[in-house]
Each structure stands twice: as C-alpha cells, then as structure tokens.
Amino acid sequence: MANAANMVRAPYEPFLTEPQREALDAALAAKQKAASVKSIVKDALHPHDGRDALHAGRGGKEGDRKSKMGKGSGRTKKGGSGGKYVWGGLMDEEQDDRAMDYNDPNYDSEDDLVVLDAATAVNLGNFKNAVWGIVEEYFNSGDIPEANRCLSELYLPQYGHWFVKHAIRVAMGRKDREREMTSVLLSSLYGDLLSGQQVMKGFVYLVDGLEDLVLDIPNAAQLVAVFISRTIVDDVLPPSFLHQISPEANALSAEVRRSCESHLGARHAAEALLRCWGSGAGLMLNETKASIKSLLAEYKVSGDISEARRCIIGLGVPFYLHELVKQAVTMGLEKESNVPAVLNLLKELSSSGELSQTQLSKGLQRTIDSLGDLELDCPHARQTLSDLIAEGHSQSWLDKQLVSYGAKAPSEVSICCNNQHVPAFKSKISVILKEYLNSSDVKDVQQSLQELEEQGLMHIFVKKAVTIALDGKHKDREAVSLLLAALYPDTIKPEQMAMGVTKLLISAEDLALDVPKAAHMLSLFVGRLIVDDSLPPSFLTAILPSLEDNSLGVSIVRAAGSILAVRHGAERLQNCWQGAPRDTESVRSAMRAALEEYKSSKDATEAARCIVELAVPHYHHELVKQALLMGMAGEDLIPGLMKLLQHLWTTGLVSVTQLIKGFNRVEALLDDIVLDIPRAKKVYGVYKQEAVKCGWMDA
Secondary structure, eight states, X not given: OOOHHHHTOOTTSOSSOHHHHHHHHHHXXXXXXXXXXXXXXXXXXXXXXXXXXXXXXXXXXXXXTOOSSOOOOSSOOOOOOOOTTOSSOTTTGGGOOSOOOTTSTTOOGGGSEEEOSSSOEEEHHHHHHHHHHHHHHHHHHOOHHHHHHHHHHHOOGGXXXXXXXXXXXXXXXXXXXXXXXXXXXXXXXXXXXXXXXXXXXXXXXXXXXXXXXXXXXXXXXXXXXXXXXXXXXXXXSOGGGGGGSOTTTOHHHHHHHHHHHHHHHSTTHHHHHHTTTOSSTTSSHHHHHHHHHHHHHXXXXXXXXXXXXXXXXXXXXXXXXXXXXXXXXXXXXXXGGGHHHHHHHHHHHHHXXXXXXXXXXXXXXXXXXXXXXXXXXXXXXXXXXXXXXXXXXXXXXXXXXXXXXXXXXXXXXXXXXXXXXXXXHHHHHHHHHHHHHHHOOHHHHHHHHHHHXXXXXXXXXXXXXXXXXXXXXXXXXXXXXXXXXXXXXXXXXXXXXXXXXXXHHXXXXXXXXXXXXXXXXXXXXXHHHHHTTSSOTTHHHHHGGGSOTTOHHHHHHHHHHHHHHSTTHHHHHHTTTOOOOOSHHHHHHHHHHHHHHHHHHOOHHHHHHHHHHHOOGGGHHHHHHHHHHHHHTOGGGHHHHHHHHHHHHHTTSSOHHHHHHHHHHHHHTHHHHHHHOTTHHHHHHHHXXXXXXXXXXXX
C-alpha cells in the first residue's frame, strides 16, 4: 500500500515529498563528510607507502574494477586492427571491398556473384558480413539454436567451408572460452547445416593459409592442430583427414600434421582432447572450478607462474577469480609447504593487475567463511590464514583493510552461508526465473515459491531475479519489475525485499564487472520498486549506513533519489524499461517510433539498439515495410532510410530473407498505396534499384 503522502500526490509532482528529500540529502551529506574525515585520518596515519605508485601504473584502484567481460547489445562489434608489431588486422583481407582483378593469378572465382534463384542474389562479400555478425553474437550469447537459425536464413550451403574457416580463425585470436564454444558449435551444426566435405574443405583452406595466419597469431599451427584433433574426436572429421595434410607442402603443414598425430596418439587422447581448451573453459560453473583446480595442481608441481597466468587468462573469467583465490589459499591451509607458492602466485597476479583487490577480498572472505569446516581437517588453518594475510600485507599486494578485516572475521561465520538449504534454493529459483521469463506466468512463480516454503530466503530470490534481468534485455527487466511488484507483500515480505536490494547495492562493484551499465540499471530498479510501493521512500536514507563510503552503492542511491525528486520522475520510472511489447500492434508502434526518431536524429546505431531491444527478429520484415512506406511520403527521406536498412543488414540485424519479404509486402500493396501517394510506384522502383545494387534482390 502506498503511504498517505504519496497517495494524494498529483501526477506532475515529484514522488519524494520535501521532508523525504531533505532527509535523503542530509544522509548523503553525512556519508560524504564521514568519507572525507576517514580519508584525512588515513593519509595522516599512513603516508605514502608505495602502493599509490603501483596503482597509478595500472590505472589505479578504479582501474581494478574495469569490466573485462562487458556484454554488448548483440550487434557486430568493430574489428580491431592487428595489434603490436603486425601489419593490418586478421580480417582486413577478407573485408576488402575493392574491385577484383580477374587477371590476377590469385583471383578466386568464388567471390563472384552467386545467383540462388529468381528472387535472391547474394555474393560472398555479403555472406561474410552476415557470418561475422552471427559469430560475434554467438560468442556473446552462447545460443547455438539462434546461430543455427541465422545461418539457415542465409541458405548458402556452398559457402559452408568458409564459415568453418572464419569461425576458427576468429576463435584462434580469442581465448580458450571462445575456442571451446567454436568446437561445440561445429559439432552441433555438423549433419544439419554443415556436411563432412564442407568441414574438411574449411580446414584445408585453414592449413593452406597458415603462413599468413602466423603473422597475427604466432602459435597458429599448434592451435589449428588442436582444432583438427578435437574435431576428429567429436566424429566430425574422419581420422583419414590427416592424410590430406601434406608434410611436404611447407614447414607449418608438417608441424600441424605432426602435432595432430601426437595429440591423437597420446594415452587417453579422447578424454584429453574433449578438455583441450580447459574443462568447460568458463562455460559452466562446475567445469570452471575444475579448470581452476587443475591449473593450481599443475602450478603446485611445476611452480611455473607464467604458465599458470596463461591458463588463467585463457579461461576468460576475470569476474570469477575469487574462486582462484579461495582454492589457492585453501591449498596453502591444507599443507603449509604450499604457502610460499601460493603467496608468490597471488603477489604476481595482483602486481600485474590480473587479480583485483575486489576479487582478493571476496576470495579471502569465502575462505574465512569456510574455516569452520577446514579446521576439522586442518587444526592450524586459522593461524595459517592469519599468517598468510599478514605476509600479503608485508609484501604490499594486499590491502591493510583486508588484513584487519580478515583477522577478526574467522569467528564471525555467516549463518546464511552455513544454511544447507541455500544451494538447493538457489538452484530451484534459477529454474523458476528462467521459466518465468519465457512464460510471464506470475501465478506459477508464486505457487512455486510457496511450495519451497523458504520465506526466510526470499531476499536471495530478489537478488537473483534482478541479477538475471541486468544481463538480459529491457523486456526481461520489465518482466522482473512486474514480478517483484506482484509478489510483494504476500510472497516476499517487506524485510526480505529490503534485504535483497541491500545485498544488490553492496555487491554493485562485482555486478559492474559483468554488466558495465549495472549501476545505472540498479538505480532504475530501486526507483521502480519505490514507485511500485515495494520499497518505502525512507529505504534510501536507511540503507546508507550499510554501504561503504564512496562505494558504487552510494552513487546508486543518490541517482535513484535524484530521479524520484524531479517532476514526472514516477512516470519515467514506470516506463523506464519501455514496457514489454508482446502483441503485434505494440511491436508495430515501437518500430514506427524508432523510425520516427531515426528520421530526426539520423543515428543508425541508436535505431539498431531500439530494434534489438524489441527482440522480434522474425518480424523485422515489418520494419522494412514501414521504412519503405515512410520514404514514399518524401523523396528526401529515401537516402537516409536506405542507409538505415544497409546498416541493419551489414550488422546482421535484418537478414536478406526479411528484406525481400518486406519489399514483397510493399509491392503487393502498391495498387492501394498509389491512391494516397500517386508516385508510389516510381519511388518503389528507386527502392528496388538500390536493393539490386546492394545485392538483396535480383534484377
């Protein structure tokens, strides 16, 4: 229920009353003043100890929190260009749009225009652009069915070998995570979209081009050998394929064949190659833990920090390195002779910036929370941990705040972490939330939560729901906002809702590592919960003492308060995720709005972002139709709208199939359109000429 003050609020008035706003301002000012006093005292008691120079050298502490795993909008990212000491980029040659010389000895007839049927003509250059977007989207989402669907829409089986070659070339320039994803994708597409001959042809082209590849990727021969061996183990390539690699061709081909024979002839080759990119390579939680355990075991034997660092970077999970800290410290607690090796590893990773203070803190805290169990097997674990933390501080790679915190924390074991029901509860709510985002059935969620009978753990549900929504699209965030409002206060009690949001704000820095815009979106979530009466406005003031000074959580509270304090702030928050268009008319309306905005701003990137958020790729032919109709209203609009369609096609958001379908729908309506726009047929002719020129349609 809304409080009395807000129930009589006029629509145009600020959501926060004047006393509420003054209380929040006073609390924020007190928080800032306390932070300033602490900073002055710290500078007086601890003059420069050399750590400032260390942080300055790698971007400072703020740099430690910089996201290395940020997720994009789903569109094709801009390609890099080569890197140090190389000429050009890996894909420069394949994105060259210059005219071809048919007398050139290197001329390849496959780059000519390929006519599929009377309605479609697509050349290899267009196919390459589309595949580039599909591969990038797959690396971001890991959605194999979506990649399969997008490739099916292209319907160019004669270029399947090029897809194999391109996917592997891109993965070779990435980390083990992307390489594992590529191996899984090829195995999934084999027999459906890719034939054995296409896969073999792709690898043959890859081996033939190794001399160019090694300029950008020095270990390209070794990587190609592992890819070939893994594909043979996956039963995609026959073992006889190795005979097609001629060792006499050049030294690199000989190296590839020799490496393949070595991989496949080793003991337990199949099991080893199934984990050639690491056990799961950061794709699954349990497998990532196993990979970390494996690399630590190898490091314990070899003491090779460089190899351990290479394996850690290859996992591509900088947001999960607290697990590395926990396992490494636990390894030291179990056997004191391992402590020097653990200290050296953590020192090197921290000094190089690969391990942030946030991850160190979280890993140590997780170890501290599990000390009760560790002491059953290692009676001296508490003292060993205290000594390890003190040594870390003396070597200047561990913050003193962590030392003092760690020294007193072992006796303060979290009740929540020791609750045996928590892991099972988290697993069940993940399934519930995933099903809800597909079905939008609030009653089903309510019934499922009641069956769990865990009222005291609903704050975990709140945190989990918002965390999943942060990594989704606007429709997912809107769905979660509606769900939380519907579950409050019957299923989720007020104290559980407040506790869940508090945990979100405390962990905001960690969330920002995965989702760069987490702070902004959390401020909208908090504001929306207050507008929906799921949180009281006084929550903003009450939460501040629980947050660290100058933390991201304080900034989120300040931002939420600012939005609520302005006129029409509540209305803006109620529509902060632009709703969730489900029916056809709502989607059409949203598309019209996006086109109208583009007509004014000419910002194709923003228009593409709005279209991605609609999440209706199967209905993009409607967007094509509306764009063509809009252009008929004024000839000056035609170049801009064609430029937009070209941008959407190049980035892979609108497929050739959707473009042709949109054109055909407009052509079928021309007789009716000319009644209102007499020159419609003439304008459509201009459209069609541009489409033929771009390779979307056949003349």
